[in-house]
Amino acid sequence: MIIAPTRLALIRAGIVVAVVAVLAVETLSLFDALHRASVAVLWLLGLGFAVVALRRARPAWRPFWRDLGRLERSMVVALGGFFLADLVVALVAPPNNFDSQTYHLPKIEHWAAHGNVDFYPTIADRQLAMAPGAEYLLLHLRLLTGGDALYNLVQLAAGVGGALIASRITAQLGGARRAQLVAALVFGTAPMVLLEATSTQTDLVVALWVGAVATLVLDELHRRTPWPAALLIAAAAGLTLLTKATGLLAAGPLVAVWCVAQVRRGAVRGVLCGLAVVAGMALLSGPYLWRVQTTYDHPLGPGHLRDSISMQRHDPAAVLVNALRITETALQTPLGPVGSGAIKGVAGLLGVDPSDRDITYWGATYPYRSWPPDEDRVSFPIQGALVLLGAAVLLFRRGGPRLYAGVFWFAVLAYVVTVKWQPWGNRLILFLLLLGAPLAALWVDALLANRRRVVSWTMTGVLAVGALAGAAAVSVGWPRRLVGQDNIFTTPELEQRFVRRPGWQQDYTTAAAAMRAAGAHRIGLLQGYNTWEYPWWVLLPDRDFVSLQSLQPDMPAAPIDSVDAVLCIDPPKGCAFYLPPSWPGGTAGTVTWAVRPR
Template structure:
């Protein structure tokens, strides 16, 4: 998978240079990659391969009937998630204003260079998940399979956790338990059928840790290369990797033998070089954009995530806030009591729970209700199990068999503390902790398999898988099972783009897109107008919710090309490097009451108004 992920990045960056990012270019590139892979496999023969021996297989630890049944149920749960991912279109705020619009622009531009846009997040952030979505859209011709990027990360993470458990000293039953714990994480189950990118990030972090642990026992160049590429892909997926991964790398290095430690240090430059190979093009684009290789910090309100008064007290308060994301209950009265407890605890060491230096956009602190939608869902059962597992591991710290898992736990805890110390709290940020729960699944598996009776562990596993199955069946905004007034995965794709409480935009946006479809116009500008300055843009305004229009007008680089028009900010300088034909239609969002926009597009012969949106055309 690491080499396939690297191939996604390599293909995309190479094809971008001659502007060959197209269905044909991507298809030919993957045919070449597959052919090269088959040739390499045909020439590879492991001289140390062991012939199949029934006696050896029979001596291995056998899984009991219940565990095998649970694995089968988990597989069924994965099938439900896959069905949901294919049936439902991409949706959600981030998907519609950030992830998917950038993909649509790359498709129209036939390259992944920066482009004019009112929303800088479409430019500066890492893009591995979106590159993968780009390939599915180019090959299939629509967004039908983009959600599968997260789904396969969901499956891959369970496999990575099972392998990590093996490297921590667990047997087959512990490995199976680790996979079960991982695949049943509620927030993960809900997110795995959508276009968010956190599961991709969790997968690459878990893969990197797995290769690090493998390298301690087998310091081959293959493992070294996989560590470097895995870390590079994790970083290229989400910037939070810069905070999380270093502590895990240090923990894995610390538990290695002296020889492995020395060899790791000698090969560090190779691994760092591989990280730069994966991320280098984006670093260059960001540097050319605003002089910062990471793209941050910049004076743009939507990316102001850093805690401004880093210290012991603010870190302690942030830890409590982040814990609260995973302690919500179905009972509002109990949640209110929890909130009072957290507020009192923060007050006791002199911190205001609502301090806007520690809380994003001055949002008031609140304990979320237990939820079945990915932006607000917590992982209360897994959090409780992780606390119990950590307590057991530290209580048995003197056990030599626990040395590796002990330091692994220390690395994970330290990463969590660092994350809490540096980044502001958001009530919808439970997904940012998915990598912690994925890696924590290995700790839970090790502790429960060693120190808790098998019968109790089996009951716990049954409960977790059942809860995961429930989340897979009744996702709040794309439910497979009709449930109350919740959206199902069977509704029209046009309307489902507006899930997550954005339905109020659907009538005007769909009507505006259909107005364009009435014409034979092949070159369409989308004006995401906002009167806000860059500094004042915090929550994305409605005019940034552009992907549904791009999808409905079929802006696929073949039927239609589309770009962002009317851009006058820092990114406007890219207009010359992303040329396009003159627009024969402009969809101007939030423009109906803005005279300057009417004047800007006065050359168009016709206009149609749909609430706050205006469609300017030359259609007679």
């Protein structure tokens, strides 16, 4: 019997759509044909297949609603309300995530301008070395619509999909309907989920693919996997790698468990399953990894970028301190990092500096305040605590969920061993939150069914408090809020784009006006590592932007005499080093410009 067939159909459809989108990008890129016409033809064909598929799918929504109890209906209404509010935010607010201004979105503009996804000279090597899976999906929207108005919908779809996957995994682990709804609620009301669901970050997308691997693998543990199902698992694993390599810390063990289960049904079959996963990863991620390897001599990018994220110490003391810091930051309440003192004390006893660069992101110091709700750092104390408690209880309980709980804890261990603590690390563990939500739900559901009213009502109250935290994130979360100062309805679009750095807006708009007045078409960029490049593409559409700096060994930067003008985002003295003294220009705050004399 197929468990939750409608949800399974949606998961399969999402994987197929993403695979087609990725293969289309890589194939069209070979011919410099990434343009609106070619992509539009692809999606017209896909729309026809979708219409046929939808005619066959007729979920019974009315009986589902009629059979729900009061608490279950409350959970459905809460989740629906939150995601509906997120939909409003996603459609009204322009993309304004900090990282997106620097590297997520500029590379999409370069791809659209060049008609391919080949690497190009830039000082912002994160535009090239960071996995592009989510941006490939955004590229389709960019080419079809000509802008970024629909960009936020990709992460929103991933958030909704993650809630559906959490509920289906719960069903696969033996959870009844209420437990399935609790799993969706635990994941879907986490403040970080609701804030990222309206952004152009990538963490919900990778969580979606990791969750897809998990639910597909659970289907195949007790049978000989048919090849269509094996290909879907391979595709989900490949999409995980292409979106963010940290997702493999969970997807890898899940695939290994599946392959072992297949080996028990035949050694050859197990080997073939493993080869299918490798092939899926190679097909979807191979072209990108090859570009990174040939450019930086390493498939994970330049050394400084790898070292800024990955742990350089793996001794037990350093790993324990890293785990404690990550846990404290994720579970932090509005009272602040109250547990950081104890963690510092433990670190001192172990002889570990809690801000040691070998275990801490460059330039960061521990502790860091992760509340109030901000998409880059917000904690999820209720949801996180429920996941950890549920996973701990079920790990030692005989029965079906024990193996799954073991895989979850293995993924947690792999994460704290390999990834440094960082102030914005809460968003990086969303895939662990999704995998852990079913374990929390199974434990919570047992308490909700407890005959002692004080136990069941207490747990109901805990879920309500978690939902209130989600409500706070949706309503006043930063940098896209529904109510209060700088909300999305009263703040002009351009101001929303610069809400992270409002002082830069006038600098950028003044310099952009100077470029238009000068008639500059090919514009050279001189930037810092964290400079916002994307606003130039928005303020100066239909211009060619090239970098006058390059961190790519075999890709020289454009010469300054090949451009009509230069935009330098740096203190004026730094810009003066690069700009020809004979070129007239000006300065507005952090931006200096110069125009080639005619």
